[in-house]
Amino acid sequence: MENKTSKLSILLNGIIKENPVLVLLLGTCPALATSSSVANGIGMGLSATAVLICSNMVISLLRNVIPDKVRIPCYIVIIAGFVTVVQFVLQAYVPSLYASLGLFIPLIVVNCVILGRAEAFANKNTVIDSAFDGIGIGLGFTLALGAMGLIRELFGAGTILGFTIIPEQFTVSFFGLAPGGFFVYGILIALLNAATKGKALKAKSFSCGVCPMYSSCNVAEANEEILEKGAAK
Amino acid sequence: MKNNDNAYHNFVKPIVVLVAICFVVTFALAYVYGITAPIIAENTAKAANEARTELLADAKGAFTMYADENSNTDKLVVLEEKKVYATDCYTADNGSGMVVTVKSNSYGGLLTAMIGIDKDGAVTAVKVTAHSDTPGVGTKAQEPGHLAQYKGYNAIGNVEIKADPAINHVSGASISSGAIHKAVCCALEQFKANGGVN
Amino acid sequence: MVNLIVIFMAVVLVNNFLLSQFLGICSFLGVSNKLSSSVGMGGAVIFVMFIAELVTWPIQQLLDKFEIGYLQTVVFILVIASLVQFVEMFMKKYLPALQKALGIFLPLITTNCAILGATINAINYGYTYAQSIVYAVGAGVGYLVAMVLFAGVREEKLWDDSLVPTPFKGVPMVLISATILSLSFMGFTGLFQ
Numbered sequence: 021m022e023n024k025t026s027k028l029s030i031l032l033n034g035i036i037k038e039n040p041v042l043v044l045l046l047g048t049c050p051a052l053a054t055s056s057s058v059a060n061g062i063g064m065g066l067s068a069t070a071v072l073i074c075s076n077m078v079i080s081l082l083r084n085v086i087p088d089k090v091r092i093p094c095y096i097v098i099i100a101g102f103v104t105v106v107q108f109v110l111q112a113y114v115p116s117l118y119a120s121l122g123l124f125i126p127l128i129v130v131n132c133v134i135l136g137r138a139e140a141f142a143n144k145n146t147v148i149d150s151a152f153d154g155i156g157i158g159l160g161f162t163l164a165l166g167a168m169g170l171i172r173e174l175f176g177a178g179t180i181l182g183f184t185i186i187p188e189q190f191t192v193s194f195f196g197l198a199p200g201g202f203f204v205y206g207i208l209i210a211l212l213n214a215a216t217k218g219k220a221l222k223a224k225s226f227s228c229g230v231c232p233m234y235s236s237c238n239v240a241e242a243n244e245e246i247l248e249k250g251a252a253k
Numbered sequence: 254m255k256n257n258d259n260a261y262h263n264f265v266k267p268i269v270v271l272v273a274i275c276f277v278v279t280f281a282l283a284y285v286y287g288i289t290a291p292i293i294a295e296n297t298a299k300a301a302n303e304a305r306t307e308l309l310a311d312a313k314g315a316f317t318m319y320a321d322e323n324s325n326t327d328k329l330v331v332l333e334e335k336k337v338y339a340t341d342c343y344t345a346d347n348g349s350g351m352v353v354t355v356k357s358n359s360y361g362g363l364l365t366a367m368i369g370i371d372k373d374g375a376v377t378a379v380k381v382t383a384h385s386d387t388p389g390v391g392t393k394a395q396e397p398g399h400l401a402q403y404k405g406y407n408a409i410g411n412v413e414i415k416a417d418p419a420i421n422h423v424s425g426a427s428i429s430s431g432a433i434h435k436a437v438c439c440a441l442e443q444f445k446a447n448g449g450v451n
Numbered sequence: 452m453v454n455l456i457v458i459f460m461a462v463v464l465v466n467n468f469l470l471s472q473f474l475g476i477c478s479f480l481g482v483s484n485k486l487s488s489s490v491g492m493g494g495a496v497i498f499v500m501f502i503a504e505l506v507t508w509p510i511q512q513l514l515d516k517f518e519i520g521y522l523q524t525v526v527f528i529l530v531i532a533s534l535v536q537f538v539e540m541f542m543k544k545y546l547p548a549l550q551k552a553l554g555i556f557l558p559l560i561t562t563n564c565a566i567l568g569a570t571i572n573a574i575n576y577g578y579t580y581a582q583s584i585v586y587a588v589g590a591g592v593g594y595l596v597a598m599v600l601f602a603g604v605r606e607e608k609l610w611d612d613s614l615v616p617t618p619f620k621g622v623p624m625v626l627i628s629a630t631i632l633s634l635s636f637m638g639f640t641g642l643f644q
Contacts, residue, residue, distance in 0.1 A: 045622065048480065049564050053473035082274075090267040092561075093532060094274050100525040101278035105285050107524070112292040115300070126524045126571055130564045132477055198471040199633040206619075206626030214618035278525060286521045360457050360643055362576055393641070428453075 027152050034156025040133045041164035042212050047133040050124050051165055052201040058181050061169030063117045064124060065162025067110065071102045072134050072161075073154035078102075079142040080150035086143075095138045096129065103128045133161055164208075171204050172196055305343055305352040308369030308378045312345030316352065319344050319447065330446050332412070332439040333358075337432075339443045340365075348372060348450050353440035354382075359432035366433055368403075368440035372450045375407035379437060394423045394430035403437055412438045455585045457643055458578075462589035464639040468565050469597040470629075471636060474590075475565030479598065480625060482556075489602035493595030495556035497588060500569055502538065503531050504587035507570040508580055527570055532561045565594060597632070604628050 040046045047068070054064040078098050079086075086094045107125050110118040118125065128134065137157055142150040173179055176196030178186035194200045306314045320328040321341035331338040336358040344351045350371040356363040369377035381395045393399075402420050410417035414434035415427070423430045468474040475496070482492045507527050514520050539557045542550035560566060569590045573583035605625065615624055 045480075046477075048476040049473050052476060086270055086274075087262070087267040089263070090271045093529065094271055096528055096532060097271070097274050097278055097525060100528050101282060104282050104521065104524050108285050108289040108293070108521070112289040112296065115293075115296050123568055123571060123575070127474075127564045127568055129524055129528050130562045130567055132562060135562060194634075197637065198473070199630045199637065201473065202626050202630040202633055206623040206630065209626070210616075210618040210623035213620075213623070275525075275529075279522065282521060282525070283519075358454075360454070360461070362454070362458075362578055362582060 027149070030149060030152045031156040031159075034153060034158070035160040035163065038157070039160040039164055040136075040157055041161055042209060044136075046136055047131050047161060048205075050127065050131060051161075051168065052198075052205060054121055054124050055165050055168035055172055055201060055204075056176070056196050057173040057179075058166060058169040059117070060120055061165035061167075062162055063114070064121055065158070065165040067106050067121070067125060068128050068131060068134065068161055069155070069158025070106055071099065071128050072137060072158045073151055074102045075099045075134060076137055076142040076150040076154035077147050079138045080145060080147045083143045091143070092135075095135060099134055099138070100129045133157065168201075168204050168208065171208075172200055176200060304367055304380065304382060305369070308352050308367055308380060309345060309350050309371070311349035311371070311377075312347060312352075315346035316343040317346055318342075319351070328446070330439055330443040332435060332442060337435045337439050339439055342443055342447070344447075344450055350377065351444060351447065351450055353443045355436040355439045355443075357432040357436035357439070359429045364429075364432055364436075366436040368437055370440060370444050373407065374441070374444050374449065375405050376403045376437060376441070379403045379433065381433065393426040394433055399423055399430065400433070406437065407441070409438045409441055455582065458582055458586050459589040459592075461643055462586055463593040463596060464636070465642055467593045467597055467636055468568070468590050469594055469601075470633040472568070474568040475563050475594060478559060478563055478565075479601065480629070482559075483598055483602045484605055486599065486602040486606055488556075489598040490595070491553060492556045492559075493591070493598045495553040495560055496563070496565060496594045497591030498553060499531075499535060499538070499557070499560050499566055500587040500591040500594075501584065502534060503566050503570055504573060504584050506530060506534060508573065508583045511574050523571070523574070528567060531566055531570070535561050565590065597636075601629065601632055604632065 034040070038044055041048070041051045050064055050068065055061040075098055079095060103126060106128070110125065137153060141153045145153070170180065172195045174185060175192055176194070178184055178188055178191040195204065302314065302316060305316055306312065319342040320326065329339040329342065337355065339353050339355050341354045342351060350369060352367055352369050354365060354367050356365050364381055365383040367380050367382055371377050379400045406419060410419050412435055414420055414422045414431045417434065420434060462468070466472055469476065469479045478492060482488050507530060510526060510530060511520070511523065514522060514526065535557050539554060542554055569587045573586050578586055605628070610624065612620065
């Protein structure tokens with residue numbers, strides 16, 4: 021019984037408490053680029069979810085085989101393999117989605133959500149738990165992209181999934197364009213802040229701490245160095 | 254002994270594991286590619302056929318390949334070496350005309366245009382199907398209003414758009430409209446080279 | 452030649468990687484809080500873009516020759532990742548001054564989608580070798596320009612934080628200022644007709 025609740029909590033954790041896009045601020049590139057319509061946002065979300073579940077499971081399975089030294093390259097190759105499979109499947113069976121997502125399908129490889137989960141969860145947990153984590157985080161990602169897509173498509177093009185809701189003369193094309201992406205993203209985070217009274221967002225500003233490459237990266241050190249120099253002055 | 258162990262853990266094992274993973278991934282991809290490749294090819298062919306039908310409705314969707322990049326390549330017209338050339342040519346089964354795909358040098362690389370020509374050698378429609386850059390660069394000349402001018406265009410006045418009295422060039426968009434103009438001229442040359450539609 | 456200039460200017464201004472194509476946003480928002488680190492990151496991106504393009508374009512020709520173009524994603528990311536490692540080692544040994552300025556940003560770049568994006572784009576657009584390299588360097592320069600501008604905005608503290616409504620403090624305000632910068636770059640649309 022207790023085991024079941026923990027699976028559920030892993031699942032919910034990814035959707036709400038650790039929503040990758042709105043709370044952890046990961047995967048911002050695809051979130052902004054592919055959320056110009058609901059269909060694109062959800063399509064991107066589900067593609068990334070499929071890759072995430074598969075890669076989480078395989079990495080968890082191989083967690084005792086892969087030497088620590090080459091773990092990042094191994095993860096990248098595994099993820100890239102699954103991304104290419106998703107790319108083929110989309111191209112063969114959903115060519116219209118493939119065409120509209122374009123470059124951002126191969127770029128799932130460098131989506132920090134996926135590599136981040138491999139580092140933070142899959143290489144420490146069992147295959148089943150990792151799969152649930154993949155589903156939860158993936159759904160959270162999809163939900164966030166769908167919500168952004170909904171807002172941007174509704175106000176930008178006046179449609180939802182292609183059905184006209186607002187007549188064309190009342191739409192604001194700004195929402196569908198690049199700046200609209202930043203704007204809607206900002207507003208959504210602010211709304212989440214207001215709804216949870218600032219509890220949702222632990223990190224008050226963008227920091228490198230959530231980046232999967234953080235452990236091997238020296239920017240944080242450099243920043244500290246700069247701060248120290250400033251203090252010395 | 255201990256030294257050997259270290260060497261194994263530090264060098265041999267990481268390399269072996271990484272190489273093994275790469276191999277497995279490569280074979281898995283080759284397998285999936287084998288399954289999906291024919292479906293993708295079919296989709297592409299279907300989409301191209303739909304595009305041709307759009308340009309030449311009279312053909313009722315039935316076309317036969319006359320020449321493309323894999324066969325009869327020598328029959329394709331090259332207007333300017335590596336800059337303006339036909340990549341494929343399909344004739345309508347009912348003899349109503351042909352559709353030629355041309356690559357032409359524009360801003361930031363080659364653009365791909367499809368040109369429908371009826372049996373009398375007059376252009377039915379022009380469509381830019383691929384552009385080497387994202388929106389905002391060289392797209393003004395692709396607007397339907399400009400492309401509509403080519404309907405009925407049947408004799409090359411001049412391959413340079415500014416010297417051709419039949420077509421108004423888009424002011425401030427001379428490179429991209431010039432590239433499309435050359436593509437149309439190349440398609441008409443292809444029609445001539447085929448000796449019309451039999 | 453005109454082609455090369457247009458490709459360069461278009462990717463710097465019209466199709467700016469950060470502000471209109473959303474490639475490399477993580478680092479755009481994460482590192483742009485200080486002008487000095489923005490310049491370092493921008494320099495490192497230009498450098499890695501250049502060498503990555505230098506290597507991946509011939510590799511793609513090789514892949515195409517053996518008809519295994521479908522391995523593109525796997526091969527490119529692996530090549531870029533190892534390339535970054537090699538460059539770091541090389542710089543540490545022979546160019547310590549450059550390593551000091553750019554080196555710290557290099558590991559971060561491996562998973563930066565701007566690099567992989569630029570290399571795949573150059574192949575998809577059917578660019579020649581020269582065009583690809585100009586495109587990649589232009590993408591890097593555009594990255595640097597956007598980073599520096601945005602770091603300027605953030606360092607200046609153009610808004611009074613006490614007047615910002617509580618939910619908007621922090622991240623949302625950063626995103627709203629990115630909106631305005633992105634909006635201003637939209638003015639370049641139509642520069643090349």
